[in-house]
Amino acid sequence: MAVVVLASNVLVQFQINDWLTWGAITYPFAFLVSELANRSHGPHHARRIAWAGFAVAVAASLALAPLRIALASGMAFLCSQLLDIQVFHRLRRGRWWRAPLVATLLAAVLDTALFWSIAFAGEDLPWVTLAIGDLGVKLGMGVALLLPFRMWIGRRAAC
Numbered sequence: 003m004a005v006v007v008l009a010s011n012v013l014v015q016f017q018i019n020d021w022l023t024w025g026a027i028t029y030p031f032a033f034l035v036s037e038l039a040n041r042s043h044g045p046h047h048a049r050r051i052a053w054a055g056f057a058v059a060v061a062a063s064l065a066l067a068p069l070r071i072a073l074a075s076g077m078a079f080l081c082s083q084l085l086d087i088q089v090f091h092r093l094r095r096g097r098w099w100r101a102p103l104v105a106t107l108l109a110a111v112l113d114t115a116l117f118w119s120i121a122f123a124g125e126d127l128p129w130v131t132l133a134i135g136d137l138g139v140k141l142g143m144g145v146a147l148l149l150p151f152r153m154w155i156g157r158r159a160a161c
Contacts, residue, residue: 003055
């Protein structure tokens with residue numbers, strides 16, 4: 003978890019184009035990690051992973067990223083992960099895809115709104131455009147990561 007968040011904190015500083023940074027591509031894996039932990043071991047375990055990832059990632063981010071990005075990332079990460087874990091847990095009894103899809107989509111919206119508004123509001127950067135691009139990629143990756151999620155739970159069921 004910490005590696006995903008740290009990589010995303012560094013990569014968000016590098017634009018691919020006018021509407022996207024590299025961090026948007028790596029960050030959705032954080033939702034996959036917490037959802038797999040939640041599915042396999044329950045929400046308590048997933049929250050412990052989120053808190054541990056938060057602590058390690060913020061400490062490392064403070065050393066490798068500007069303060070404002072590190073703080074924005076920490077707040078957005080923690081809030082969105084806790085939302086993801088709660089929504090996933092409430093929906094986990096339905097169809098296999100519903101809990102990870104809804105939880106990821108809601109958490110991605112919260113994460114994007116918090117991170118971009120805290121990290122870059124008032125900066126000379128097209129942060130609203132970047133936030134929209136970031137959210138689009140997170141939503142797309144959330145859908146794409148349903149396949150590895152399904153493969154993991156199918157493999158676990160076979161064991």
